[in-house]
Amino acid sequence: MKSKIIIFGASGQIGKSLIRKLTKSNYRVIAITRNLHQKGYVLKTQSNAGYLEIIETSIFNEKKINEAIKDADICINLIGILFEKGKANTFKNIHENFPSFLAKICKKNNVKHFVHISALGIDRAKDSKYALSKLNGEKNIKKNIENYTILRPSIVYSRDDSFTTNFMSLLNLLPFFPLYYNGKTMFSPIHCSDLVKIIFEVVNREIKNVTIDCVGPQNLSLKEMIQLLLKSIKKKRLLINLPIFFAKFSAYIFEKLPKPLITLDQIKLLKYDNLTSGNFKTNFDFEIPSKLKFEDEVKKYCHMWMKEGQYSKDEYKTNNNS
Numbered sequence: 001m002k003s004k005i006i007i008f009g010a011s012g013q014i015g016k017s018l019i020r021k022l023t024k025s026n027y028r029v030i031a032i033t034r035n036l037h038q039k040g041y042v043l044k045t046q047s048n049a050g051y052l053e054i055i056e057t058s059i060f061n062e063k064k065i066n067e068a069i070k071d072a073d074i075c076i077n078l079i080g081i082l083f084e085k086g087k088a089n090t091f092k093n094i095h096e097n098f099p100s101f102l103a104k105i106c107k108k109n110n111v112k113h114f115v116h117i118s119a120l121g122i123d124r125a126k127d128s129k130y131a132l133s134k135l136n137g138e139k140n141i142k143k144n145i146e147n148y149t150i151l152r153p154s155i156v157y158s159r160d161d162s163f164t165t166n167f168m169s170l171l172n173l174l175p176f177f178p179l180y181y182n183g184k185t186m187f188s189p190i191h192c193s194d195l196v197k198i199i200f201e202v203v204n205r206e207i208k209n210v211t212i213d214c215v216g217p218q219n220l221s222l223k224e225m226i227q228l229l230l231k232s233i234k235k236k237r238l239l240i241n242l243p244i245f246f247a248k249f250s251a252y253i254f255e256k257l258p259k260p261l262i263t264l265d266q267i268k269l270l271k272y273d274n275l276t277s278g279n280f281k282t283n284f285d286f287e288i289p290s291k292l293k294f295e296d297e298v299k300k301y302c303h304m305w306m307k308e309g310q311y312s313k314d315e316y317k318t319n320n321n322s
Contacts, residue, residue, distance in 0.1 A: 006030040009078030013160035016046050017196045023047035030068055059098055069109045074203055076115045077102055083263050091133035100140035107145045114145050120154040120213055121274040128268040149202050153214035154274050158192035159301035168229055168305040176238040180247045183223025186273040188215035191297050194290035201288045213276040214283050216290045228295045232302040
């Protein structure tokens with residue numbers, strides 16, 4: 001019988017896709033969620049019948065998490081935040097304390113494999129609280145459990161993301177769009193399904209005690225990605241290079257919103273390229289190539305930001321010559 005896998009952060013874009021992939025291959029999955037009423041019905045649609053168990057708990061409820069992990073062979077931590085909110089949702093709590101707490105419980109319960117999602121480019125961005133917390137989280141894992149795998153993806157995108165969808169919403173509304181650091185920051189965007197394939201292979205092939213940079217098939221600058229999004233939704237917008245003073249001032253205002261468009265810490269992150277440093281092997285080195293290209297994949301879900309909405313799809317267009 002295949003291993004039982006417990007997933008933290010199961011209701012996010014990566015988690016939902018991963019549940020489909022694992023249960024389709026006959027892995028039994030325990031999905032941890034903070035809100036069963038809100039997330040449970042979505043999670044239930046992702047798996048084969050009988051292969052998914054959903055548990056509602058706070059991620060710091062030691063008793064309940066300990067009970068859940070007792071039944072698991074593999075633990076996957078997908079939890080991460082892009083901005084801090086309140087006293088509990090801080091980078092230190094989510095990226096440092098929680099992975100350490102989880103690794104200790106996994107070791108106590110003899111979990112065979114601990115897989116943790118970190119982030120690419122964090123070694124360079126030492127002045128960012130986000131990057132520093134991610135680095136400290138990795139160190140805490142290595143201290144507390146032997147059979148770990150740390151995956152460091154660049155930007156993860158899909159129809160369920162908060163990156164391309166937010167940008168297309170803004171590009172659809174604004175007559176111009178600001179670029180930070182002239183839009184020159186480089187990324188290696190990876191599609192969610194390609195990242196899920198990497199996680200699956202790491203679990204299935206028992207690839208342990210390594211850190212892997214998870215990169216897509218292309219390196220693109222922020223400006224190039226914005227231009228590709230504009231091309232996809234058939235819009236023309238003025239791209240303005242925003243001086244760093246105004247960038248920081250706008251971020252100071254935006255980070256006060258419930259869901260910030262950008263924060264001061266993210267401005268710091270954008271100073272550094274989000275590419276593999278060469279210190280670790282990539283998914284390509286493990287013969288798990290990511291093949292999906294940014295422009296091709298965005299085209300599949302960009303229609304709601306186009307003039308005709310869903311009816312802008314080719315299947316709805318009529319041939320005027322017929």
